[in-house]
Amino acid sequence: MMVPLLRAELRRIVGRRGSFWGAIAFSLLITIIAVLAATPDQDDTAVEIASAAGRYSGILGIVVMGALAGSYDTANGTMRYLVLTGVPRWKLAIVRLLGMMLAVLPMAVMILVIAVAWGSSEGGMTGKDVLESVWAVLCTLWVWGLVAASVGMLMRSNGPAIAVGIVLFFGGALITGLVSEYISKSLANYLLPAVFEQVAALDTPDDNSDIKLALGGAFAVLAIWVAALTALAIARTNRDEY
Amino acid sequence: MEPVISLNNVTKRFGQNVAVDDVTIDVPSGQCFAWLGPNGCGKTTLIRMMLGLARISSGSIKVRGRSVPGQTQEALARVGAIVEEPRFYPYLSGRKNLEIWAAHQGADAYAQIAPSLDRVGLTSRATDKVGGYSLGMRQRLGVARALLNDPELLVLDEPTNGLDPAGLQEFRNMIKELVREGRSVFISSHILSEVELMADHLAIIEKGKMLTHGSLDDLKRGGTHAIAVRTTDPDAAERLLGALPFSLGVSRPAPDTVNVKVQEIQDDMLLHTGRELFQNGIGVIELRKEGETLERRFLELTGGLAGELGGRMGDVTPGGASTPGPAAREQR
Incomplete structure (x- = not known):
């Protein structure tokens, strides 16, 4: 039963061509600009530069795509007809989140193809570099895709959902910095943007960095953040009147 | 079932x-x-x-x-x-x-x-x-x-x-x-x-x-019927028709029309209505039976919601609530 639902969800996401293809095109454009403009060295390899450019620019598109995936049906009035099919509401919500995780894959693949191709042409690329880049890209797009879709489900309206998603990403880094500077450095390490960065980069704590959480702990905190947001979104979908 | x-x-x-x-x-x-x-x-x-x-x-x-x-x-x-x-x-x-x-x-x-x-x-x-x-x-x-x-x-x-x-x-x-x-x-x-x-x-x-x-x-069937009169002098007609013995009340569904509400329309009621109008010098353009319609029943039950229904009610105007006639007073 899940497969046809996922297929239908993907059809809905891809059907919103502006947000889907716009997100991919923007991310690819920035990745290509990075390839043309940057000079790789031992610290920043070609594959790292390209994948970082792709995933960070991709977040913007993913936030729009995810917020729309989460809020569109409620805002558009189609949610009540999905509920009327008799499929449990929690299942509709989970399908939406899983659909978002699948919908980011074309973008991830395209970013990685460019990154690996550039890395190969520059030489000196290791398997570890490639695996780290694959992880960083997937982690970024999945985390922000889930966060944005959850925000969309919570907000129920397209515009506010996109705005909150964007603020959460860009403002989140600022808030983390402010908390770290003025309130508590250790508290800042538990905030979503901080743990996300640590997990995406697979950073382990050392004496010279501000990172205080062990990598396993960062994974756990990130999982709690994502699980809490998605659980709230599912709970709202279950509770709402349509 | x-x-x-x-x-x-x-x-x-x-x-x-x-x-x-x-x-x-x-x-x-x-x-x-x-x-x-x-x-x-x-x-x-x-x-x-x-x-x-x-x-x-x-x-x-x-x-x-x-x-x-x-x-x-x-x-x-x-x-x-x-x-x-x-x-x-x-x-x-x-x-x-x-x-x-x-x-x-x-x-x-x-x-x-x-x-x-x-x-x-x-x-x-x-x-x-x-x-x-x-x-x-x-x-x-x-x-x-x-x-x-x-x-x-x-x-x-x-x-x-x-x-x-x-x-x-x-x-x-x-x-x-x-x-x-x-x-x-x-x-x-x-x-x-x-x-x-x-x-x-x-x-x-x-x-x-x-x-x-x-x-x-x-x-x-639970509703009433009406005799509709299009006339040259609706004000006078309204006064006259409201006093007819079988009238349950009158209303003005249109500016030139007076409806006389009755329990059941009989032919002699139509004759009586026409004769009264003629004898009092009130010009009659049209005299007809208003059949049983859901619209009439609906208005009776809701007290006349034509205005709220946004003109979807055809010939019924807001304020279609009627003035009770002798038969209605007698029924009470």
Whole structure:
């Protein structure tokens, strides 16, 4: 039963061509600009530069795509007809989140193809570099895709959902910095943007960095953040009147 | 036969506001049942509760013998619906939209896509994007979607909105055909003439309260009749006709028309009315019987809601409430 639902969800996401293809095109454009403009060295390899450019620019598109995936049906009035099919509401919500995780894959693949191709042409690329880049890209797009879709489900309206998603990403880094500077450095390490960065980069704590959480702990905190947001979104979908 | 919908003391409150007020009714299966009332009277709220889209404040609902919300999934398994407006993904074609819903309803629903489109006359436009559809076409696509799960019960909220006269005719025929196939159809409407042409049973609702319900014929029979007089001097006619012995009251449905409400029209009443007008020198342009209409009954029950019904009432004007005549005073 899940497969046809996922297929239908993907059809809905891809059907919103502006947000889907716009997100991919923007991310690819920035990745290509990075390839043309940057000079790789031992610290920043070609594959790292390209994948970082792709995933960070991709977040913007993913936030729009995810917020729309989460809020569109409620805002558009189609949610009540999905509920009327008799499929449990929690299942509709989970399908939406899983659909978002699948919908980011074309973008991830395209970013990685460019990154690996550039890395190969520059030489000196290791398997570890490639695996780290694959992880960083997937982690970024999945985390922000889930966060944005959850925000969309919570907000129920397209515009506010996109705005909150964007603020959460860009403002989140600022808030983390402010908390770290003025309130508590250790508290800042538990905030979503901080743990996300640590997990995406697979950073382990050392004496010279501000990172205080062990990598396993960062994974756990990130999982709690994502699980809490998605659980709230599912709970709202279950509770709402349509 | 078990009712297809059972409402038992159903109430819905939004804060202090009571949208649906203690409604109890059994909707018979295998018939077209209409929920009739002006805009904002609680029809859609009731439908949303019936379909598990909104919570009930108090009372209980059963659809196809299953309680809602307790067994909503089972209750809705063979229910098709349009609630408020038929909404779709405008960036997808009509057929792809139906495929999305069929994906949620199983393989049998896929098999119903082509016949459903055919039934509502949208086969030739099925590959066009829904964004380019007119409201009437979206209504028809909404019915096609409602038919995907081979429903025992169709719940259609204001289904004739946006349909042109030819579309209305087709729609009425389709509803009759669906009922002939043994399905139950529950429609809500504020258009009296539409309901009169489609429904077997109906309930009248105003401000969340159900005023009456029953078969169409019973409801019409429960009302009064009228003698309509178009005259050159309506003010004088109104005074004169209000004093006739059989008058239950008079009203002015149009500036030049006076209606004399009577319990049952007899030919000698018409003769008497004409003679009185003639003897008093009041010019008569037209003198006719007003038959039993649902519209008249509706106005009697609601105290004249023509204004609220946005001119959908034909010849009835706001303030159609009548002045009681001698027969009415005698009855009291």
